[in-house]
Each structure stands twice: as C-alpha cells, then as structure tokens.
Amino acid sequence: MAVQIEVNGVACAVAADGDTPLLYCLRDDLKLKGTRFGCGAGHCGACTVMVDGRAVQSCDTPLWSVSGRSITTVEGLADDRIGRAVRDAFIELQAAQCGFCIDGILMAVTALLRADARPGRPAILKALERNLCRCGTHVRILRAIDVAIERLAGGVQ
Amino acid sequence: MSAALPTSLEANPRLDQWLKVNADETITVFSGKVELGQGIVTAIAQIAADELGVAPEQLHIAAGNTDIAPDEGYTAGSQSIEVGGAAMRIACAHARSLFAEAAARWLEVDVSDLMLARGMFSRKGAPAQSVGYWQLAGAVRLDVPVARVAEGGPRAASLTGRSLARRDIVPKLSGAAFVHDIELPGMLHARVVRGPDHGAHIESWNREAILALPGVTDVVRSGNFVCVLALREAAAVKAAQAARKLVRWIPAPRRPAAGEIGSVLKALPAESATVHASGQARPGAVAIRAAYSKPYIAHASIGTCAAAAVLAKGHLTIWSHTQGAHFLRAQTALALGLPAESVTVIHRDGAGCYGHNGADDVAFEAALAATRSGRPVLLTWSREEELAWSPFGSAGAVEIDAAVDGEGRVSKWHIGIWSHTHVKRPGWGEGINLQAAWEMDPPVPEPLPKDMPLPAGGGHRNGIALYDFAHQQVDYHFIAQSPVRVSALRSLGAFANVFAIESCMDELAAASGQDAVAFRLRHLADGRARAVIEAAARRADWRADAPGGEGRGRGIGFAQYKNRSAYCAVVAEVEVAEKVRVLRVFAAVDAGHIVNPDGLANQIEGGVVQAISWTLKEAVAWDEHGVRTRSWEDYPILGFDEVPEIEVALLDQPGAPGLGAGECAAGPVAAAVANAVQHAIGVRVRDLPMTPERIAHLIEAAD
Structure with a gap:
C-alpha cells in the first residue's frame, strides 16, 4: 500500500494509509519537520507545501491525492x-x-x-x-x- | 553603584550560575529568560558579549534548563531586558573584571593598561602578546557572589544599540526547530480525549473500544483525564476524535450566561477597594460619564501547545515551551508526588507566546502520559484545544466619571475597573495551577484566583492615569469567578484600562473644545512622556484642525506601560465604511537604552498588529455549556489584507536603564483606533471589538 511521491527531488515510497494527511507523512515518515501543524483544516497555512509548484495546505490533503506528484517542502x-x-x-x-x-x-x-x-x-x-x-x-x-x-x-x- | 541588585541576581547570587568558560575558546552564559519569539536570546547574548568583550559567535547561551540555568521566574511582563538583561550585564561585567585582574598578572601590566577584544586581553598597543579567558580559566574562581563593578574597564566596541540578526531565525526557516519537532527513541504521539467542557466528569468509558481504534498503542486515564497514544501522529489525531464518543461524560456545572461584557462582569460578586486616591474632586464646566469594555481574548497562537516527556530510571525530563521552567518543575513534582530533583524541565521553542497559554498544561499532560505509560511521549494539542482549553486574557469593564474646569484642566477623575485575575500561572500564589492536575485521580483542588497587586497590577494595570490630574480616584472591583478560564495575556489589564482612559481623554478634549494632543500635553510634566506624544504627532503630521468625517479620521493614544516601563504613543489613521480599516500607524517608543533597535521595532510592529486584531475582531464566545469559539472560522484574527502601514520611531536614551517594551503598544493602539473612528464618522465606540455589526448599531443609534 506504499504511495509513491517525489519530495524535494527524491523519489519516496510512503507506507501509510492513503487517507493520511500529507502533513503527517512528511513529518513522521520522512522526518521533514519544517512543514508545521497549525489547524488541520486548511485555515492557517502553517502546513503549506508546493505540489507540482502550486501552494497546497498539506494538513487536509490526503496522501492518495498526491500519488506520483512532485512535492517541495521548506527543506x-x-x-x-x-x-x-x-x-x-x-x-x-x-x-x-x-x-x-x-x-x-x-x-x-x-x-x-x-x-x-x-x-x-x-x-x-x-x-x-x-x-x-x-x-x-x-x-x-x-x-x-x-x-x-x-x-x-x-x-x- | 550601591543600588539593589536585580531580583534575578538576588535569587541566583553565584557568578558560576551565570557563565562558564569553555576550552574551545567560547563562553557559555546561562539565562532564565527564554525565547518566545520576541528575540530575547539574541538581546541577552548581545549584552553578555558586550560586557565580556567577546564576539557574539564566541558566545553560547543556555536558557531555561532547570539543571543548569538560573531560576529567573517567568519570562513575562516585559521584564527580560529590565531584569534579566540587567542581571546578565552585572554578572558578565564582574566576570570580566576578575579575568582582567588575572590577565594583568599574567601579562605583568596594570589593569588600566589592558585592552580586550574577541576574548583576548593584551597590553594597549602591543596586541601580539595576549592571553584569553580560556587560558585564565584555571586561575579565576567563579564560585563567588556576583558583585557590581565599576562601569568601563577594558573592552571592545559596544554591541549594545546594534541590530544583530536573531540567532533563532535561520534554524526556524530550515526545518526542525520547535518542541513539536522532537523525536525521542521509542516515542509515542499522544492526544487528549476532551470532554464537552472544563469540569465535566467521566461517567463511564469503553477502554477496550478505545484500545481497538486503528493505530492505538495505549490509553492513559487518570480521573477525568484521558489520552490516547499511538506510534503514528495521524493515528493519535484520529483516535482522539473517535474516542470522544467512547466516553460518557457528566456535564460540568453551567457557566454564567454570556451577554454584554459590562453586564456579565457586574452581575458577578466583586471585592471592591480604592487602590489610588489623590487630590480633591471639583465640579467642572464639562462632565463625562462613560463605560468601556473589552472581552475575553484568546492567545490564538498559530502553533498549538505541545510538550515531550520521558521517565527514565525514576527521573522525569520534560521539554516545554513554558515561560517558567523552574515553576513548571516544582509544580509537576508536587502534583506527581516526586522530589523536585527528580524532574528536569528543558525549554524548547514553541509558537508565539503572548502570555500564560496552554504550555504548562500540555507539559504536565505529557508528564502524566509518560509516567503512566512508561513510554516517551510527545503530546500536541489540536486547534480546538488551543482556542478553547488554553486560559484566556481576562475581560474588563471600566467606568470613568470625569470633569474639566473652565481653564480646560481635568478637575475630577474617578475611574472604576471590573476584572478578574490576570495571573493564574503555575507557581503564582498557592496550590497547583495545572489543568490536568485538577482532573486526575486524586485531583488537586483548583486554587482560588489572586490578582497581581499594584504597582505592576493585574486587572488594574495602568488603571492609574499617568496624567497630572488635580484629582484622581481609582477603584478596583476584583471578580474571583469567571465564565471562562482566565490568566495572563500580553499587557494584562492595561489593554482595557488604557483604551478607556485614552478614549475618555479624547471625549473630554472634544467636549471642552481642545485638541487631543495639546490636551494630553498640558496634563503631562514627564518629559519622556511628552516626547513620545510629540514624536508620534510629528511623524503623523498631526493637525489640530484636521477635518474629520466622511469616513476617514485619525486618533492618538498614549501610555507608559505599567506606569514605569516603556513609553508609547500611537497615531492611527482609519477608514470606516462597513468595517473599520486601519490604514497607517505611527508609533513612538522610549524603551530607555536600546539593546537591539531592529528587534525592538519588530516587537512594536507586532504589538501594533496584534492590538489592531484584538480591537477590531476578537472576542471569545461562550454559553452555559462552554467555549463556543473553537476554530479559526469562529475566532478570526487580522489577515494580511487588513494590516496597515506601520512606522516606528525609537527614542533611544543612551546610558538609561532598559525599559520593558514588548507589551507597551497594546492599549495605545486600541485607543488611537477608537479615537480615529470617532474622528472619521462621529461615533464613539466604547465596547470592543469594533465589529461591523457594532459600528452599524452605533451609527443607527446616533441617527
């Protein structure tokens, strides 16, 4: 059930449920802590990352929706x-x-x-x-x- | 020279409590004042490097670790430069003088012939032969009482007054930097399972069903405190939500009903006292009686409260963004029945701290989870907990009965203030002020509230107007019971009191046909107070005859924070259509001798924006069953599209003591905006926040 994503130019296989918020995949699985939890509802922007160059709130973006995409974090x-x-x-x-x-x-x-x-x-x-x-x-x-x-x-x- | 030592030095009198010299040609200074996003670590390092004659990069600073750092109480009340900085300056100057004596012996010269740069002492004009702190470390004893030494002595160019870059900004823009980012070996993520409201009791729970939730490793319950533990944070978040339905709660006692703040407060029993009285009231040609109010306000930090804890070999270690590491250690030890020496609290940066938020609560919850589960734990609050379970800034109601005589001078000034405590921190007063300690089994009783006395004051902070009035009486009506949990929020009662005093000053000036700036100046002998008002007015191109109305206006507000810290005057320009929009703000500040001008300006700019947000938008809503504002949708704060242009003028006072400035802008901003709104549309707003609904209602009532 691993989901393939590219993070900061590196191909990654994330072994998490597809509905896991991208935020926690970045923080827990990939140990990229610069993406921060603020509200979990996409209101505050503390968790913003780029997905294929566009700003996205990672706290309410499920992992499955970014499968195969290129993600950039502050790191x-x-x-x-x-x-x-x-x-x-x-x-x-x-x-x-x-x-x-x-x-x-x-x-x-x-x-x-x-x-x-x-x-x-x-x-x-x-x-x-x-x-x-x-x-x-x-x-x-x-x-x-x-x-x-x-x-x-x-x-x- | 014989002045009393700062309280931080009285509590930590030995020089080796403040610094140590390292073999790697660096010096570590120990500070009890911690980084809260206000830049204090950089400013303290500047002071220390300055006095020691070392370069900033030769200096390490260890702050807020109960094992090694001095106990300087809380990092609060704009006291970190005033007290912590002053203590560090004295300690480092003393250390420098001891090392200078040793260097003089080593180099066989007189102390007065020494120069010092980058930690190296040498004879003036002969820098080749030199000796550093590190070579002399064995020859200088630091286990001696700190003493004041004469100013001066050998040292390099002053760092004080220079805008050194903050030490913590690059790491914070690079990845892991906060307590939330800690990873301990074997660590579990914890989330609290909250009841419907504070004080709710558990009737029954389905432990097995909670344990069976996906990803849940363990569940900890003590009394009415429950938390779930999971290896993955996402699982803990989901499980804590799901578990709410697996616990049956007996609701908490009903809270006092919501309503207009003035009526809510006055309906509660109060302890009344006259806290200041001077002169005799005389009736005037013009009289004003007016009532003002400010609601409960949330800290509403962008990051939620979090803490890590581990119990290993009987020793509990907690990583926390607390403002008072030593108090947290003592209170945690007391609540868990551990000796204080079995607990270490280590400060780690959290999101912005504007007062007593949930940092201590979450730290104790993490400690409870770690000690009961035996696992290292990182406990993070949700947005709902951040907005509804942290203490709030207390509401305040103010009534002023004042008069101006035929000469245009205030002849009567009677002010009454209704508020709660503004300090209910762990370690303040008796008992244990940690939320989960009241919920665990056996619970500790929630201590009775006690406010901070004058001269600093809590609810009555800045309740005494700084003006030279012929008469002034201040009554404080202290209300123990509050409909929501309250404690310290940036500026405490000063926000409501300065808003009221400075609004009333404008009302009196207008009623007696005087310009708002001139009216203030004629009641102020204090030259520094006059200077900030004049500077703000000059910057804003203030004109007594500036036409108002037609939706645009300008107003002024002024205060000296706590009547003894930084002076701040603010001129605000507003536009009022459906809503109030602040267009430009000019702030003038006298914070004594400035350590880091850019850091100070950053604090003032931030204080201005935050105060505009409080003034225009913010109020905690509640009903009989609890706090209703639980998300950013319910509790909006000022956004990027609502922020004014801000100009800050700093009036430096070289050689004067530093004056705490982090909170000084709050009250003046609220008043300046209210006075500007009056100027713009001829309507006086006396109750905050100035929402479009309130403004519309006032316009309707005026027609």
Whole structure:
C-alpha cells in the first residue's frame, strides 16, 4: 500500500494509509519537520507545501491525492532559485517573530513567484489569503517579498 | 553603584550560575529568560558579549534548563531586558573584571593598561602578546557572589544599540526547530480525549473500544483525564476524535450566561477597594460619564501547545515551551508526588507566546502520559484545544466619571475597573495551577484566583492615569469567578484600562473644545512622556484642525506601560465604511537604552498588529455549556489584507536603564483606533471589538 511521491527531488515510497494527511507523512515518515501543524483544516497555512509548484495546505490533503506528484517542502527551498531568494530576503529583513507561520508563508510566496515574477500587492495579498501570522510580522513579511521580487527581477541570486 | 541588585541576581547570587568558560575558546552564559519569539536570546547574548568583550559567535547561551540555568521566574511582563538583561550585564561585567585582574598578572601590566577584544586581553598597543579567558580559566574562581563593578574597564566596541540578526531565525526557516519537532527513541504521539467542557466528569468509558481504534498503542486515564497514544501522529489525531464518543461524560456545572461584557462582569460578586486616591474632586464646566469594555481574548497562537516527556530510571525530563521552567518543575513534582530533583524541565521553542497559554498544561499532560505509560511521549494539542482549553486574557469593564474646569484642566477623575485575575500561572500564589492536575485521580483542588497587586497590577494595570490630574480616584472591583478560564495575556489589564482612559481623554478634549494632543500635553510634566506624544504627532503630521468625517479620521493614544516601563504613543489613521480599516500607524517608543533597535521595532510592529486584531475582531464566545469559539472560522484574527502601514520611531536614551517594551503598544493602539473612528464618522465606540455589526448599531443609534 506504499504511495509513491517525489519530495524535494527524491523519489519516496510512503507506507501509510492513503487517507493520511500529507502533513503527517512528511513529518513522521520522512522526518521533514519544517512543514508545521497549525489547524488541520486548511485555515492557517502553517502546513503549506508546493505540489507540482502550486501552494497546497498539506494538513487536509490526503496522501492518495498526491500519488506520483512532485512535492517541495521548506527543506527543499535551497535548491530552488526562487525559493532561495525568498528565504534569503526573509532572513535579511528578519521577517519573523516566533517563526512558526513563516515556513508555510515561504512556500506560498515561492509558488506565487513561480507563476508570476512581478505580482502586484493585490496578487500577493491574494496568495497569502490562507496564511495567518499571530505575532504581527505582516509588514516585514510584505517588505521581504518586495525585496525578493526585486532581487529576482535584477537577476541577483 | 550601591543600588539593589536585580531580583534575578538576588535569587541566583553565584557568578558560576551565570557563565562558564569553555576550552574551545567560547563562553557559555546561562539565562532564565527564554525565547518566545520576541528575540530575547539574541538581546541577552548581545549584552553578555558586550560586557565580556567577546564576539557574539564566541558566545553560547543556555536558557531555561532547570539543571543548569538560573531560576529567573517567568519570562513575562516585559521584564527580560529590565531584569534579566540587567542581571546578565552585572554578572558578565564582574566576570570580566576578575579575568582582567588575572590577565594583568599574567601579562605583568596594570589593569588600566589592558585592552580586550574577541576574548583576548593584551597590553594597549602591543596586541601580539595576549592571553584569553580560556587560558585564565584555571586561575579565576567563579564560585563567588556576583558583585557590581565599576562601569568601563577594558573592552571592545559596544554591541549594545546594534541590530544583530536573531540567532533563532535561520534554524526556524530550515526545518526542525520547535518542541513539536522532537523525536525521542521509542516515542509515542499522544492526544487528549476532551470532554464537552472544563469540569465535566467521566461517567463511564469503553477502554477496550478505545484500545481497538486503528493505530492505538495505549490509553492513559487518570480521573477525568484521558489520552490516547499511538506510534503514528495521524493515528493519535484520529483516535482522539473517535474516542470522544467512547466516553460518557457528566456535564460540568453551567457557566454564567454570556451577554454584554459590562453586564456579565457586574452581575458577578466583586471585592471592591480604592487602590489610588489623590487630590480633591471639583465640579467642572464639562462632565463625562462613560463605560468601556473589552472581552475575553484568546492567545490564538498559530502553533498549538505541545510538550515531550520521558521517565527514565525514576527521573522525569520534560521539554516545554513554558515561560517558567523552574515553576513548571516544582509544580509537576508536587502534583506527581516526586522530589523536585527528580524532574528536569528543558525549554524548547514553541509558537508565539503572548502570555500564560496552554504550555504548562500540555507539559504536565505529557508528564502524566509518560509516567503512566512508561513510554516517551510527545503530546500536541489540536486547534480546538488551543482556542478553547488554553486560559484566556481576562475581560474588563471600566467606568470613568470625569470633569474639566473652565481653564480646560481635568478637575475630577474617578475611574472604576471590573476584572478578574490576570495571573493564574503555575507557581503564582498557592496550590497547583495545572489543568490536568485538577482532573486526575486524586485531583488537586483548583486554587482560588489572586490578582497581581499594584504597582505592576493585574486587572488594574495602568488603571492609574499617568496624567497630572488635580484629582484622581481609582477603584478596583476584583471578580474571583469567571465564565471562562482566565490568566495572563500580553499587557494584562492595561489593554482595557488604557483604551478607556485614552478614549475618555479624547471625549473630554472634544467636549471642552481642545485638541487631543495639546490636551494630553498640558496634563503631562514627564518629559519622556511628552516626547513620545510629540514624536508620534510629528511623524503623523498631526493637525489640530484636521477635518474629520466622511469616513476617514485619525486618533492618538498614549501610555507608559505599567506606569514605569516603556513609553508609547500611537497615531492611527482609519477608514470606516462597513468595517473599520486601519490604514497607517505611527508609533513612538522610549524603551530607555536600546539593546537591539531592529528587534525592538519588530516587537512594536507586532504589538501594533496584534492590538489592531484584538480591537477590531476578537472576542471569545461562550454559553452555559462552554467555549463556543473553537476554530479559526469562529475566532478570526487580522489577515494580511487588513494590516496597515506601520512606522516606528525609537527614542533611544543612551546610558538609561532598559525599559520593558514588548507589551507597551497594546492599549495605545486600541485607543488611537477608537479615537480615529470617532474622528472619521462621529461615533464613539466604547465596547470592543469594533465589529461591523457594532459600528452599524452605533451609527443607527446616533441617527
């Protein structure tokens, strides 16, 4: 009953029930802890990963639905030109307080910038519609996203 | 020089409780103040590196481990720089002076001829011949009482005042970093099987059926506490839900009915006292009587509470995001009947902590599960538990009866505050404040609530206005019983009290035909208080005659947190259509001598956003059967599309003591928004939150 998925470029066979949320397969079976549990209902975005380059809440995504797909978690961001630029900008601007929501936000933003290299503010806000931050780091997060966009447009890596 | 030592040093008086020199050319400092997402570990490290004359990368910091770190009480109340930072500065300066004396003997020079950089002492102008802390470690005794030494002495350029990057951010953006991510050998995942409400009793349960649920390895029951254990986390989550139907509960006693906060609070028995009185009231040309309120508010952290625990060879080790590792150890030991030395609590980062959340509760639950099952356990709460089983920030109701005389000065100020305790932490007061300890068999009694006295205050925190009023009377009506479980949430009673005081100041200014900024300034002699108000007003381009109405407006709010910590003034600009939208916020803060400006700015920005969320959107709902707000759909918080632009001005005070700043923005923000709404649409909002329904109702009533 193992389900085949590709995670951060590596082929994996996950031996779990097909209805197991992808979140727990990543955390328990693959020991990728950067994908975080926040609500289990797809409301907060702490568990956001990329599935074939699109942002998906892994807490309410069953394993069977991603069979054969390519998944990227925060641990795989360093191998992605866009993901690396986004993460670097967040670190440079210290766009985190407790940091619990940030990994999911990095994934949502990376997915957005893969689809649209120069999103305006409305598109950015739309992409973050399902990400919550309780510490109130929003202003810095938005600034870091702007910096990442500028860097990527300027070709600086 | 002869000033009393910070409380942290009185409790941990030996120098070796604060630091040790390592053979690998590093120094480890021990701190009782822990990382809660506020950046304190970085700031404490900056202070320590600064005083020791080492580079930040030569310094390790070990915080919140009961085996090795000093007991500094809770990491709370904006005290970590004020008290923890001050203690660390004194201890490290003392250590540096002892090592400097040893270095002077080694180098055969006078102490005054020494210089110090990257932990190496040398003669001024002759850096080639040098000796480091690590070579001198054998010659310096650290098992001595910490003493204040003269400021100065040899040391490298100051790190204080520089925006060093946070030590914890890169790991948190890289993968495993939180208590939730711990993996112990043989570990099981645990989930609590909750009853319908606090205080419900188990009538019967089907243990065999719970054990037969898929993936369940074990089930632990003690009294009314039940949890399931499973090898796979997903199985534990599912089983805990399914098991709810396999336990029959006798409902808890009914709670006081919900309603408007002012009526709910005043219907409960209160213990009343006048906590401050000065001057004589005089009737004025203008009089205002107004009632304000703030509801119960949830911590609502993005991550849920979690803890790991293992019992091995009779020793219990707990990994927890607690704010008070030593208190948690003592309370856990007491509740489980273990000697305190058989328990170790090790702090691990959790999601954002804004006060007494469920961190201690879940740690004790993990300890109970680990000791009863004999297995290492990681217990994680669900979203529902996070929102409905953590303590809430207490509600508050405030009434102000005030007058302004013909000269335009306040001649009467009588304020009454109704609230509960704002501190029901484990270790605060008598008894054991751990939820599962009240549910286990045999249960320990839930202690009676006791509030924090002034000058810090709990429900009456910031209840005394900082203004130079000719008359001021403050009555506190302490209400022991609360319809929902309450304890400390960022700023405690200051949020409600500053909201009320600063709203009323605007009402008085308007009624007496005065500008809100000028009215405040004429009642303030404190130069630092004036400076933050003036700075915020200047940044916001404040004009006394700015036209309001037509849905846009601006307002100001001010307070000195606890009347003794950081000063903060906030100007908010709002737009009111169907709902209130905060467009821009200007905050000016005086936190004394600033350690890390960017870290401080981050705390203020966060405090502003969180306070806007409380002000506009948040209220815990309950009925006779329990808390009703159990998901993000029931308890919405401010989203990315609702966040204003924020400008923070920091008024540094080099050489002055650091003033706690993490909570200072909360009250001023609520008042600034309320005052801006009044300016925008001519309606005064006195009850929070300012939901579209409330605003619509007030507009209707005004027409």
